[in-house]
Amino acid sequence: METLEPILAEHPFFRELARPDLHLLVGCASNVVFEAGTTIFREGEDADSFYLIRQGKVALEAESPERHSVIVQTLGKGEVLGWSWLVPPYHWCFDAKAVDLTRAIALNGKCLREKCDENPRLGYELLKGFARIMAERLQAARMQMLDIYGTNT
Amino acid sequence: MLGRANPMLPMICGIERVKRETHDTFTFELTPPCDYSFAPGQFNMLYVFGVGEVAISVSGDPSKKEALVHTIRAVGSVTKAICKLKGGGSVGVRGAFGSDWQIDKAVGKDVVLVAGGIGLAPLRPVIYHILANRAEFGRVSVLYGTRTTGDLVFRREIEQWRGRFDLDFEVTVDTASADWRGDVGFVTTLIRKASFDPLETVAMLCGPEIMMRFSIAELKKLGLTSEQIFVSMERNMKCAVGFCGHCQFGPAFVCRDGPVFRLDHLEPLFGKHEI
Amino acid sequence: MPDILESKNLQQLIEVLSADGYRVVAPTVRDNAIIYDEIATVADLPKGWTDKQDGGNYRLEKRKDDAFFGYNVGPHSWKKFLHPPVTRLFRAKLEGNGFQVVPEVEETPDFAFFGVRSCELHAIAIHDRVLIDEQFVDPVYQARREKIFTVAVNCGQAGGTCFCVSMNTGPKASFGYDIVLTEVLDGERHYFTVETGSEKGAEVMSKIPLRKAEAEESETAEKIVAETVLQMGRYLDTTGIRDLLIRNYDHPRWDEVASRCLTCANCTMVCPTCFCSTVEDVTDLKGHAAERWRKWDSCFTLDFSYIHGGNVRSSAKSRYRQWMTHKLSAWIDQFETSGCVGCGRCITWCPTGIDITEEVRAIRETEVSD
Numbered sequence: 001m002e003t004l005e006p007i008l009a010e011h012p013f014f015r016e017l018a019r020p021d022l023h024l025l026v027g028c029a030s031n032v033v034f035e036a037g038t039t040i041f042r043e044g045e046d047a048d049s050f051y052l053i054r055q056g057k058v059a060l061e062a063e064s065p066e067r068h069s070v071i072v073q074t075l076g077k078g079e080v081l082g083w084s085w086l087v088p089p090y091h092w093c094f095d096a097k098a099v100d101l102t103r104a105i106a107l108n109g110k111c112l113r114e115k116c117d118e119n120p121r122l123g124y125e126l127l128k129g130f131a132r133i134m135a136e137r138l139q140a141a142r143m144q145m146l147d148i149y150g151t152n153t
Numbered sequence: 154m155l156g157r158a159n160p161m162l163p164m165i166c167g168i169e170r171v172k173r174e175t176h177d178t179f180t181f182e183l184t185p186p187c188d189y190s191f192a193p194g195q196f197n198m199l200y201v202f203g204v205g206e207v208a209i210s211v212s213g214d215p216s217k218k219e220a221l222v223h224t225i226r227a228v229g230s231v232t233k234a235i236c237k238l239k240g241g242g243s244v245g246v247r248g249a250f251g252s253d254w255q256i257d258k259a260v261g262k263d264v265v266l267v268a269g270g271i272g273l274a275p276l277r278p279v280i281y282h283i284l285a286n287r288a289e290f291g292r293v294s295v296l297y298g299t300r301t302t303g304d305l306v307f308r309r310e311i312e313q314w315r316g317r318f319d320l321d322f323e324v325t326v327d328t329a330s331a332d333w334r335g336d337v338g339f340v341t342t343l344i345r346k347a348s349f350d351p352l353e354t355v356a357m358l359c360g361p362e363i364m365m366r367f368s369i370a371e372l373k374k375l376g377l378t379s380e381q382i383f384v385s386m387e388r389n390m391k392c393a394v395g396f397c398g399h400c401q402f403g404p405a406f407v408c409r410d411g412p413v414f415r416l417d418h419l420e421p422l423f424g425k426h427e428i
Numbered sequence: 429m430p431d432i433l434e435s436k437n438l439q440q441l442i443e444v445l446s447a448d449g450y451r452v453v454a455p456t457v458r459d460n461a462i463i464y465d466e467i468a469t470v471a472d473l474p475k476g477w478t479d480k481q482d483g484g485n486y487r488l489e490k491r492k493d494d495a496f497f498g499y500n501v502g503p504h505s506w507k508k509f510l511h512p513p514v515t516r517l518f519r520a521k522l523e524g525n526g527f528q529v530v531p532e533v534e535e536t537p538d539f540a541f542f543g544v545r546s547c548e549l550h551a552i553a554i555h556d557r558v559l560i561d562e563q564f565v566d567p568v569y570q571a572r573r574e575k576i577f578t579v580a581v582n583c584g585q586a587g588g589t590c591f592c593v594s595m596n597t598g599p600k601a602s603f604g605y606d607i608v609l610t611e612v613l614d615g616e617r618h619y620f621t622v623e624t625g626s627e628k629g630a631e632v633m634s635k636i637p638l639r640k641a642e643a644e645e646s647e648t649a650e651k652i653v654a655e656t657v658l659q660m661g662r663y664l665d666t667t668g669i670r671d672l673l674i675r676n677y678d679h680p681r682w683d684e685v686a687s688r689c690l691t692c693a694n695c696t697m698v699c700p701t702c703f704c705s706t707v708e709d710v711t712d713l714k715g716h717a718a719e720r721w722r723k724w725d726s727c728f729t730l731d732f733s734y735i736h737g738g739n740v741r742s743s744a745k746s747r748y749r750q751w752m753t754h755k756l757s758a759w760i761d762q763f764e765t766s767g768c769v770g771c772g773r774c775i776t777w778c779p780t781g782i783d784i785t786e787e788v789r790a791i792r793e794t795e796v797s798d
Contacts, residue, residue: 159531159567160565160566161517161567161722162517162531163529165528165529167526202718203520203715204709205707205709206707228736229736241525242525242526243525243526243527245520361737387736388735388740389732389734389735389740391707392707394563395558395563395564396564396703397704397705397706397707398705398725399704399732401727401750401754401758403674404757404761404762406762409562421674422677426746427741427742427743427749428677428741
């Protein structure tokens, strides 16, 4: 049977990961498709997976002080959606919605956490990948927060 | 260059047309003075009667001699006064001043333009030039970041450009309402996704200095060197001809040696505070 | 061999220059300082005066002799005549929907600068480079500059804040003059050696009573200037100074000097090479006529570096650093010369006595000890 391993290996997030590690992870992976407009997850729900986006676009939304939905970030092909599965109490912090038809590989968080507990070296590799993404997003969020193109800076 | 005899004297130019881009940004088409020409990246000093002068990059098509175009955001006393002017009025013009993007250095290469906010205006002449001479360049990406969807300038043109197959025009905003179908995020995320050959690419950056600093870091992470990166600098300018001293950046006069610099010519001071 | 002008005949030089249509501007005493202004006779010169100078300190004192040039430079420099503190650039008037620009038609005065020191000749040469020799020409400066007649004076003594020897700009005038004088007070004798530097100078000299110098007179004059070299109140080591300052942009000394700097801009106003300016627009009450003025500005003012969003250099530290690194380092890149001529004015006229030579030394010393 064909597994998802070659697809995982192609995704930029796993490009650096060694083959045996990928092999361990593939059991936690499944193929998912979201039609445009579908909600992928909601703030407060259990964060039981993360997604490697293969195609499409996902918007992370939050409620603004004026009670409107605002998009705080969009993610597309080659990017990773979600890291709340990694941090207790494993709840989503934003709503995620597919803007376009979105294809992704979902990795089950509980399954991953167990594998990482058994294999700390794999856990360390994964954590390094997420740390990089989190740093990039924190930096970007700070830039957005600074309102650098603003009118009254 | 106009008025070589007295570089401080403006020429009077009539305002042909004014187009509202956003709530605070307007594009002005002026009747150019005779024998006027500019290179993409250069700027003019625009004088408003009794109010003062301000340095504004030319945002029009360098091959169209019949109109001199500036895109101006009303943020200071002079720009606010300009933005109140209407077709039929006039402004004083001195220029064109300063260095240009040196597009010829990008011939045969991939081109990445990174624009932040009103920084798209000084890059628009580059887009016109590239599209008019498209075969001379490799892959071309325009990566444009701005505050909100309401702050996007040149909307209709951007739609046309986004429809082209020979130009990758990406837009990202800092925040958007839920009905926005485009990207939300910092402009660096667009750099990561753009396709270009880092060894054979020229990057041109225009926007707030902090945006350029982070964009440079991202471009360098992908393999570009300082020699491949051009930045357009903003400093206070009173004279535009190297007399007033206001625009100094270390050893450079931004009015005369810039506004466009190859990054290695600004290092090691670029990125330091209060230079 | 130079010529000799007896001191009693100095008045004739002023008269010849006046007769030739020059407005003679020279050192003169006003408000307890030696400044530059128009003079009518030798009696207007600071005869018998000298100045005591140190960091933040300037004091006139009586000399024991009748020297005409027995002092050093004061708070003024010749830039106030060549690069006026305030100039109207143009006028404009409303016409229909638009307006017209009316260029300035200025009758430029013919100045004879009387008593220009070597450091000041260097300062004028630096302004020539900035305002004439680059891509653009400042017509205001050029019109004035072309017409000046320069009577230079070799310094017979150095002041407490002088360091022209360090900057290689004095104390002996080597270029840029029409006539150069060296004043000699030798017992009962009081005379000037005179040399010409131009055709114009020779023509003026032909109209005043001169005689050839004796070898001994010439040697005495040269000895005086040679002794001045040894009296410099300050010393600045310029070795590799461009790179020294570039390397030390983040040096803690900038914070230290900022704690003493009042950002008052005195140093830039008295500096003979500082050329920065700003512009001001004015209109009449009806708003039908407008004028554009250029005024001296200083990099020590807060809004000097203003761009939309704020001032680039908001701390005192960054503004002092801008001034000093521009003067001693960036200037070399921009104009292939130092922007400092070692006149010492910035030291003397700093209200807190900040000393550019001391600041350089402080930075250099930390490198040596590293």
